[in-house]
Amino acid sequence: MAGNSFGNIFRITTFGESHGLGIGVIIDGCPAGLEISEADIQLELDRRKPGQSKITTQRKEGDKVIIQSGVFEGKTLGTPISLYIANQDQKSKDYSHIKDVFRPSHADFTYQEKYGHRDYRGGGRSSARETACRVAAGAIAKKLLQHYGLKINAFVSSVYNLKLDIPFEELDFSQTEKNIVRCPDDATAQKMIDLIDKARKDGDSLGGTVSCFVENCPTGLGEPVFDKLEAELAKAMLSINAVKGFEIGSGFSGTKMKGSEHNDIFEVKANKIQTKTNYSGGIQGGISNGMPIYFNVAFKPTATIIQKQSTVNEKKEKLEMQGKGRHDPCVLPRAVPIVEAMTALVLIDYLLLNKLSKL
């Protein structure tokens, strides 16, 4: 109800403020018997953590995860899995200068309006720090999906006005982690890095898109009519901080096609019913059809910039504010594991649900 849970069967609940004691996530509904370790989870968290490279924020946080419950002798118990990440030096800073100021395009104002007061330290609950919990839970979801053979590959497909112009099918996803921007084409990656580095030096920020490609998804995932697979993916993506758009398959460009061009013709290949084209993006009528699922996610440029900006405070006084210190000039490289995590959470939930769809 209050928005801190996601999923039906495989259901997570996250908690914690950015500068409180710590953050964490409870996973309820993970089947018993899955092998999982803190190392499995840490691996994914390290892909999201700050301070990874020169193009992400220079803030250093270890984001060390602890499994507090739900795993015994290396395997899930079927009971709630609690993952906890203690915050580091959460008390050290002085926040008096932003205490009653509404930073532009942040959530300060809306939290104040909704709740009557707020944790002004680093955005509190509205900070993207919360997404570490999603990545942690997503690591377990991914392990379960591996058990069923699914593979999820997200990557940076555009930064600002620079777009990766290679069709998904021709990409080598083993290259994604080989550069700091997480774009599977190295030539494009280097240009993206330069763009971001320039923005960092200017104290500015850049947006872009993350794309995701899912292989080996079985047919049958998705619950019509409201819980169509693409609907839940859309919700999952739009729930990530800074996301402003989602398109699946042909997406917005498909609106400029005719039906006679856009329809995916069925054919039989290797004794399996497949489609010749895949404008549908692997989903028809809200249910996966066995073809690859792919979608794009739009991220706005991050709101934190190191430039002077005008704003107002709680007393409705106009003032100037100046961002300072470390910031993320472009969240996209760190968003890749978040997009993968949210995709994994949707897919495992729907895969489990689908086990109940027929006698």
Place this chain on the structure above:
Amino acid sequence: MAGNSFGNIFRITTFGESHGLGIGVIIDGCPAGLEISEADIQLELDRRKPGQSKITTQRKEGDKVIIQSGVFEGKTLGTPISLYIANQDQKSKDYSHIKDVFRPSHADFTYQEKYGHRDYRGGGRSSARETACRVAAGAIAKKLLQHYGLKINAFVSSVYNLKLDIPFEELDFSQTEKNIVRCPDDATAQKMIDLIDKARKDGDSLGGTVSCFVENCPTGLGEPVFDKLEAELAKAMLSINAVKGFEIGSGFSGTKMKGSEHNDIFEVKANKIQTKTNYSGGIQGGISNGMPIYFNVAFKPTATIIQKQSTVNEKKEKLEMQGKGRHDPCVLPRAVPIVEAMTALVLIDYLLLNKLSKL
């Protein structure tokens, strides 16, 4: 769980197959005391019904709604409201020719895979006929929202390669219903109608976008972190048949902006905190900030076309099929009330939830 319900507090459940006895919707959680009549609901249904004009399907269905429960002496009782629409001549047709055929880009194949059998008559549950129930429930949601002063305006903003190129703020929404394509600019509307009419004659179909603009939304709607207002809107839109994309505020074009350009600067106007620009689309940190909410929804060209297409059947045999009879060359005009209904369902649910956010 099984995907036929939507909403938390104001929660609807739809049922019914396209060619069964009828379709309907139960609304649970509508507060008691709201004045509502069958006429209020019929008004919205008539905007969605087939056979309205030369550019929609020529199929004629009255879509006459009955209130079966939950309303007494003209006012809601606080008990479930059941709305029912009987199907007309549902038995008359012969479906043997498509009984075991998978129509391209329809849900025939995925339903068969998921459920093991399916109602092959006109798509059964996967038919867009189900959206009539959403419009009916949405009519009640709209009435409640009126009580709180909100206004929802959806309209056709592009058809195929033709785009309405007037900023939202300059549009006169009173013009939307004045033409059969539901575009508030008459000059553009006439061109759209011509495009659609041409497609109809070709037996083809066209996609496009519906945009939605919400005025007078109070601050505080949206439940962080997973149930951000834009996340639920995205889900609501992607749950509509044929939708392939959603973008809010600056959307995909915002990915090509810098933070210093994109940030919405706060200012005080008429003693209210507002933003100078509105790239955020009225939502920050998942919560409405009082500015207008606007978003675009991408519809693919409808899958039903009156042309010969190749496909396969349940026995994995290749065959040719030929669509026949009446079809919707472009769903967009009829999608406008559906987008409004889904928007209303999200907003009323979140408005009610928000009453509980602080002491």
Place this chain on the structure above:
Amino acid sequence: MAGNSFGNIFRITTFGESHGLGIGVIIDGCPAGLEISEADIQLELDRRKPGQSKITTQRKEGDKVIIQSGVFEGKTLGTPISLYIANQDQKSKDYSHIKDVFRPSHADFTYQEKYGHRDYRGGGRSSARETACRVAAGAIAKKLLQHYGLKINAFVSSVYNLKLDIPFEELDFSQTEKNIVRCPDDATAQKMIDLIDKARKDGDSLGGTVSCFVENCPTGLGEPVFDKLEAELAKAMLSINAVKGFEIGSGFSGTKMKGSEHNDIFEVKANKIQTKTNYSGGIQGGISNGMPIYFNVAFKPTATIIQKQSTVNEKKEKLEMQGKGRHDPCVLPRAVPIVEAMTALVLIDYLLLNKLSKL
């Protein structure tokens, strides 16, 4: 949220006022492929309908059920199943005499307080007529449970001060339907009938208990810690009109035992782990252990009596009211199928959920 739905996976939503157009139930989450007919459902409804015998209300209603959706060619589609029962002569009566009067121990006063107005015709939504929908949905749940081998037997175990004094294990449940009071021991049944008939003549009403015995329940049903199987059964039973108590296994009498007497000792029988005694009632730690599940449900005497009673009206004026016409002197015989239905709804929901508990 608003209380008209029950179940997680196999989820039902009921609607309708006692004297409105009709009542109905939507079942969402029933697996596809189950054979079901209107006759299967009618069979159970006929066990609950009014006018069955001299000891139930003499009101005659056919309670004829229609399947409106979700079943095609005799089998469930996996889509929502809508069952509808039209009300008969719902307009014929004059209710002006009770319009603003609060009948003692009815829900008139509380509905008025909660909702601000109410359907005063025969109790509206608070009428036990709603339970017909539970019985209808329960008929489908029962069919599914049969598929898994479970058997549910409810019966009247006491009326007023007369108690059936035979241990569950010695009862022959094939006798339950052989008498009008639904007690499997004929000698006791006759005495119960006499008691009820006497109350009827006095214009009074009697309470009693319904007991339920479930055979062949597999191990593993129940979701600790809050959704223990007995917790959900308790909720299911207490949600039935007029129920004031629930006890499972040793129940209240078990509070007067010592642990050394009460513990159920495990033993191996027919190569299966079983317990020697079954004070636990087939559930341990909230999860079924494979032994028979049994419980008792307490029904208060019905509030409707044909005697003069003092009460107040909406204006807080004192007045006398006199019940008239047909009434149920004892709801227990008609409550038997309701208890079975609610038990079936809990068990099938938990059986489906349990399919997801381990890898």
Place this chain on the structure above:
Amino acid sequence: MAGNSFGNIFRITTFGESHGLGIGVIIDGCPAGLEISEADIQLELDRRKPGQSKITTQRKEGDKVIIQSGVFEGKTLGTPISLYIANQDQKSKDYSHIKDVFRPSHADFTYQEKYGHRDYRGGGRSSARETACRVAAGAIAKKLLQHYGLKINAFVSSVYNLKLDIPFEELDFSQTEKNIVRCPDDATAQKMIDLIDKARKDGDSLGGTVSCFVENCPTGLGEPVFDKLEAELAKAMLSINAVKGFEIGSGFSGTKMKGSEHNDIFEVKANKIQTKTNYSGGIQGGISNGMPIYFNVAFKPTATIIQKQSTVNEKKEKLEMQGKGRHDPCVLPRAVPIVEAMTALVLIDYLLLNKLSKL
């Protein structure tokens, strides 16, 4: 779904195994602005903790609670509140002797069946240690209820065959905490203590009943038809370890009354509509009527006894086991705060829900 959450609006999720790192609870949906401190919560936890007196288990655990999130500057933020209790010396013990043994009337066997493996250390998740989390969350629920004026008083009303024979209305609840058994009548309390002490010396255990009396509950709480207030209370109580029965108002004894005796006659007192008698237990039609709510909860004698018992192990071998060390000869005194906590969780959830029932 998986059973570790409770509540709709004010929703808690507990986690943790008895002998793992720790246990905890997330509260989602608590309104912002409530003053709460660790001391408020600790107060209630201390009433439940082991080692309080000679009649509870002698095991010593501090049960020291930490607020990890959701509270800032002394007030709730509207974000999830995470409460954590570290387990003490969780590694010190040797469990090899019970590793594969199914203790009689414990959850060892059913967890093994459901999940395929289990945490055998002290019962793992099935241990009543989990209820500490309910008490912690309940402390916050109680604080909110105080804000609305409600008062919840639970107490031990019987132990074994010894029953407190004073009507609820005549009890002085300020006496409940004055003795170690938590019975508000001191003379009865002393006899109960003697009974329990005797059982402890015998290595045996005793059952009994806890009763609960709620004052100042407003009208309107309860969501018909499935989520009747008494139904949710029943579920809440039956979800507590060792509970076997629940009865509200007249309960099982009401089944032996006639309608003419049992009906609660309305009257106007102090310009308020009330009932002369209160057999209904403060709830009619599933909705609170403003009269005191009262109910009884049956606890079986605890399964852990210090006596030799026969049982079987995972290999289906028969063996003798001997409980040892510290045990709770009677859980009732420590169950009192648990019953209060679960009552508070139900009432605050329904009180919040009820704010949405009418325009």
